[in-house]
Amino acid sequence: MxxxxxxxxxRRTFLSSxxxxxxxxxxxxxxxxxxxxxxxxxxxxxNPALRVKALESLLIEKGMVDPAxxxxxxxxxxxxxxxxxxxxxxxxxWVDSEYKARLLTDATAAIAELGYGGSQGxxxxxxxxTPTVHNLVVCTLCSCYPWxxxxxxxxxxxxxxxRARVVIDPRGVLREFGLDLPEDVEVRVWxxxxxxxxxxxxxxxxxxxxxxxxxLAALVSRDSMVGTAKVAAAAGxxx
Ligand code: FE
Numbered sequence: 212m213x214x215x216x217x218x219x220x221x222r223r224t225f226l227s228s229x230x231x232x233x234x235x236x237x238x239x240x241x242x243x244x245x246x247x248x249x250x251x252x253x254x255x256x257x258n259p260a261l262r263v264k265a266l267e268s269l270l271i272e273k274g275m276v277d278p279a280x281x282x283x284x285x286x287x288x289x290x291x292x293x294x295x296x297x298x299x300x301x302x303x304x305w306v307d308s309e310y311k312a313r314l315l316t317d318a319t320a321a322i323a324e325l326g327y328g329g330s331q332g333x334x335x336x337x338x339x340x341t342p343t344v345h346n347l348v349v350c351t352l353c354s355c356y357p358w359x360x361x362x363x364x365x366x367x368x369x370x371x372x373x374r375a376r377v378v379i380d381p382r383g384v385l386r387e388f389g390l391d392l393p394e395d396v397e398v399r400v401w402x403x404x405x406x407x408x409x410x411x412x413x414x415x416x417x418x419x420x421x422x423x424x425x426x427l428a429a430l431v432s433r434d435s436m437v438g439t440a441k442v443a444a445a446a447g448x449x450x
Contacts, residue, residue: 285363293362296327297410298431300360302424304337305415315339318410322360332359332408338401339412340438345396346411347385347438349377350403357408361436368437378402388439411436416444 270276300322304311314321318335322328335357338346350356351374356364367373377384381398385391392398401409413435419427434440 288362293358293360294431294433294436295428296325296362297357297360297433297436298428299325299424300327300337300410301412301431301436302428304412305427306424311412314412322410327359329359331355332357334407335360335410336401336407337410337412338399338438340414340441342414343396344399345385345392345438346399346401346409347377347381348401348403348409348411349374351375351378352402352404355403355405355408357403357410360410361433365433385439388434390440411438413440413442416442418444 267276267281271278271281300314303325304314310321310324313324314337318337319328319333321337322332322335338348340346350368354364354369356368373384378400381400382392385398403409413431415427416430419430422430430442430444432440432442435442
């Protein structure tokens, strides 16, 4: 993406005109859409999703963007840039008990101490996992997610299956993620919304006493901060 102000204006202008040209054909197809879940049992994508897909398809078709570049950008925000912020917060809490206390008391302020905050993260709560309590985050309504600390939500987080099943059978869902919790561990499911976003503070794995903050942060996966994974002593697992 261009970093010059001139480049940003040009890009905005281009996107605006492209979106305007899409609006008419999309509105004309609106009346033909079936309601979600009616008919063949398949969900019809929402209009915003259709518009984004149409816009992306058009940009690719006209050679304005490279799909591989788009995928790389999305992948970076999903798995690298965003979750690394959250991992920084988690690692700081592991090495600094006073920071951890502030984080559990006023998460928004404590996260802002490390420079993270803003839209989609302006009212944060941090949920501490312990040997007896495991926290798991979902947004049953849509896909609310703490962008400043976790980036963009992964596809599975937005899927109707995850959103519906995690409140009915959280242990079953966790097993599908490869996390089989003992029966004596209480599973708490937290439903995100437009006001409050959650970040799970996973347990610090055993055998990491010698590691500093940066090395600890490298162990923390995105999924462990949503609650669908634990942190292993060696880096790995789903990210
Ligand atoms: Fe939501």
